Structures are given as C-alpha cells and as structure tokens.
Amino acid sequence: MTMATELSKANATLKTEQWMRMYRRMVMIREFEEQVNELYTRALMPGLAHLYVGEEAVAVGICEALQPTDYITSTHRGHGHCVAKGASPDRMFAELLGKEAGYCRGKGGSMHIADPATGNLGANAIVGGSAGIATGAALSSKRLGTGRVAVCFFGEGALGQGVLYEVMNLAALWKLPVIYVCENNLYTEYTHYSETTAGDILARGTAFGVHAESVDGQDVRAVYAAAQRLVDLARKGEGPAFLVCATYRYSGHHVGDINREYYRSKQEEQEWKTKRDPIKNFTAWLIDQKLSDASTLGGMQSEVRAEMKAAVEFAIAAPYPTPEQAEEDVYA
C-alpha cells in the first residue's frame, strides 16, 4: 500500500469530531505557549521555558493514536506532549509558576511535568534522559500483558546520546512495544543538526532491526496515520519503531533566545511559518474538505484562548507551596 492511499484510507474512516479534537488540541498547544511567552515577558514565571510552537502536529498526531492508558515520556520542550496526552492547562500553568496546585506540586516546573492519570511518565531535562524509562515501561507492558504502548519523544539532539542506542538494541531484542519519536526541528539548541549528526538518521533504527520511517511532522494527518500504524504493530507484539518527524521550532531554544540570526535567518523562520504551519495547513484542509468552516474554527480558537487565559488566572491566583514542603516527596 502506498503512503498516499494508506493516508486517505485512514482519513476516510475518521469522524469529523476526531479531526476537530485534533485541531483543538493543536490550537490549545499554540495558545498555551503564547501564554507562557507572555508570562515570561511579564516576568511572572520563574526560570525559563522551551516552547513547542511550530511542532504541534507531531504531539497531537502521535497522541491521537494512543489510548489514555498508553505511556509517553517527554522532553524539556514538553508542554505540547503533555497537552496532547490530556493534561489540563490550569494545573500545567500552576506548575510553570511553581504553585502547589501544579502537576508536581511546584517541584518540577516547566521541564518535569508528569501525570500518572494520563500515562505521562514525565518530561525530562536530560536530553535523551527518558529513553530508558520509556523502554522500561514497554518492558512492564509486555511482562504484565497490559497491552500498553510507550512513546518516547525526543529531539534530534538526543541522537548524540549513547543510551538511546542501548535501549533501541534492547527493545528490538525483546520486541518491546515502544515507539521512539524523533522530532527533528533542525536545531540542537543553537546549532544546526547537520553540524552534529553524521550519516543517516533512519539507519540508526534499521541498524538494530527497528522499523524506521520518516514523516512530514507539519502534517498532522500524516503523523497520525503513521503513528496509528506503528502503535498498532507495537500493540500486536511486532516490536519497536523509530519515527522521525521533520518539523520546525518557531521560537528560540528557550523563551529568552530572542536574537537568533547567528544560527538561522529570519527568512527561514518566515518560510516555515507561512508555508508549512501545521495549524494553517490543517485549517485549510478542514475547510477544503467541508469538514468545518472558517467561522467555526475561528470560534474554537477564541474559545481556547479564553480557556488558556482563565487557566493562567487560576495559576496566578493559586498559592505557593509552604517552605516545609521542600522536604516532602523525597522518599515514597
């Protein structure tokens, strides 16, 4: 089956409400990140945050193919994964502001959001740091027969970390239900990936006998179709997969990375934003297919924005943890 026919077949079976849910999730991520940037510029957020704007189709396309009980591990650029897996924005904002109502009671912050209720094993601030955790979750799934799939999100920067290859080898040997999702957003912090990545990226998976493929990470339909297929195979016991998503990070490495011209041009950024924006292109497709219309989609966008603003207000008003809580949760 060709990629195109497979895509249209998968698309045909999707209900409109599912497309709209995916659209809404993508808009949620974008609006969430807009608010994060706002909190940073208003000096209301302690520390920094790494924005996911531009990469929304990857998280949403992948998580749409997962069950609520499936596992994900996320990265320092993790807000999108958490939202896509079902985290609630108010508790996420509360965590970003270090409030007790946050997912981690204020102990984790932007880079460590974790939530057992949505299968989120945690965002990880060590690049490639969650590869072992995700693969271990897949081992549990296989040993306990739960049928759960684990998705390990990481950026192309993690391709430089040896532990990733150690666990890919193990996952292939033991046929574990884990999907390694590489978000190639072209920049390893402030360095173009071509300066840090030798050889062929997909070959890093195929060398271990891990099924490997690449997909346009700006096309949520393509990401979803690929994810659905790979998740299905993993769940059936066919073993791990490696999916490389070509995407782009609209903002800097973090919110404070404003002047970026020493590593990439404004023209390049502009081109991705205008020609390959995942939300714009998905909007156009939804309208073209008569699955929705501009006013409905615009209305949804306003609704999400208001929801995000309310979530921010909740977080701002929420109390800080008391100092004695610093010593809690060290041991279970």
Add this chain to the structure above:
Amino acid sequence: MPEVATRELTFAQAIREALAEEMRRDSRVCIFGEDVAEAGTPFKVLSGLVEEFGRERVMDTPISEAGFTGMGVGAAMTGLRPVVDIMFGDFLTLTMDQLVNQAAKVHYMSGGTWKVPMVLRTTLGATRRSAAQHSQSLHAWLSHVPGLKVVMPSTPYDAKGLLKTAIRDENPVVFFEDKMMYKQKGPVPEEEYTIPFGAADVKRKGEDITIVATSSMVQVALGAAELLEKIGVGAEVIDPRTTWPLDEKTLIESAKKTSRAIVVDEGYGRYGVTGEIASVIAEGAFYNLEAPVKRMGAMHVPIPFSPPLEDVTVPTEQTVFEAARTLCGKG
C-alpha cells in the same frame, strides 16, 4: 540475630535465597543484568534462579549498563519490581544519569505521584587483584544523593534480611555486596524475616572505644577488637548497615558511652562515608569525646594491581588495632 541459629549459609546463598523468596512471593519481581541467567553472574550468586523462574524473569542483557538501568527505572514506575544487576561497582559510573538524575528524582520531581521501587545490586571491595577498574567502593557517591537508599550488608544474615526489605521498598535502593565476602558463612534462620533500614547493629559490645565499620570492614573491625581485647581494651563494633538512612542515634550513643570512636569504611577516606559518620559523632557526642574521631578508608589512590601495593590501600585488622590503641593512649 536469633539465639539459636538453625543453619549456616554463605553470603551468596543468602542473597540468592532472598531473591528466590521474594520472586516466589511477588510475581512482579524480576532480575536483569549481564550474565544473570544461566551464568548466574561471574560470582555465581544467582545460580539456579533462571531454572526456577525462567528467562521471562531472569533476563540477560547486553553490556549496556546505562540502558538497562534506565529500563529498570521505567519498569519500576509502571508495575514491575526490578532487581538490576551491575556486576562490578566500578560500572556504576555508566549508570550515573539513570540513578542520579532519573531514579533518585522521579518521585520528588513528580510531586510524589510516580514511584521507583527498584533495587540495584552491585559490588564493592578491593584485594581481589582486579586493579583499578574492578575494585572500587563507590557507595559514598550514591549516599550523597537524596532520593536513593544505600545498603551495605556485612553478614549473610543481614544480606538476606536487608535485600528482602530493599525489594519491598517503594524507593530506589542501591545494594552493595562485598565481592570478597560471597563465600563467607554465617547463621541464617529458616523462617521469614526482614531487617529495617536505618537500624544499626551492634556486632560486638565494648566499653572503651567505638569502631563503626561498614560492609567489608566489619570483619576487619571485629578482628581488631579481638586484638584490642588482649591488651585490655574493650571495643564496641557497630555496623550502620545502611549509609542512608543512617542510624545516627545508635552511633552517637555508643560514642558517648565509650568516649572514643574510629570509623572504618572501604571507600576513599576523603569526602567519604567515614567523614560523614565522623562528623555525625563529633556533632552528637562532642562533650563526651576524649579524642578526635578517627577516619580510616581506602588510600587516596586508584587501586593498584600488584599484591604488595594493593594490600596497603585498605584498612586491615592490624592498622585498625594500631589506630585504636593509639587513640586509647595505649600505644
């Protein structure tokens, strides 16, 4: 320790029995590491387990310490109770991110929502003629990290009871076994028992000097105590059994009673377990001390290969005896 010991087991047998009993009790307990299945590890500690529990639960891994330790963390978070085997303590360097940044911090960073009930078994100890990369005692590094618990048994009895506690603990536990001790025998009762963490054990009572000793150094301290007895010095030998949690109270009370203390541990002396315990005693028993607390650890060198070189790098019965005698003003 029970008054009537019914049988004797080696340290290795006690470890194996603890694992077997816990694996029978709880089907979530599994073992993985290098050569743990049919080989039963190079020290033969795990012999027979794969025959009873199968390769589903006793899994040979590639030589990928970071990878399979990381998998232990994820597996522990999601319902298994993994016992990860790191053949030599020296290889802990390869697992550091998984232990220190992942296992130790998952519970805290997630605001107490995820747990990591994982045990990592590994070895320590020199004098096996294995040179600098197979002889280190690196337990101080891990005792330094909040979120980890560190266990250092010194007898077959303690090894079994502490390992069972470790497997049932909801936190990541690093369990150090002295590789020179595997063949040492000791009484182990038939009946079920566990030993709580953070409870030091007085291995020998005495009135004149406290010798705090860990793991491989407990037998050394007991030997030194015999020599001290002959010159009329009563040494109390205390084994903390876990470096974290640490039973500060028992250590301090003993030092208060004897007024002199030596701390002996096979890790490096500098910035090590001996320094930490000595300061606990100095702070807690200061006004009762007749002499500064003495630290004795491994010489501050990479462990050398040649026997006459290696043998002088670790405390011995004789060096502990000499130090104690001096501290008691008898030398």
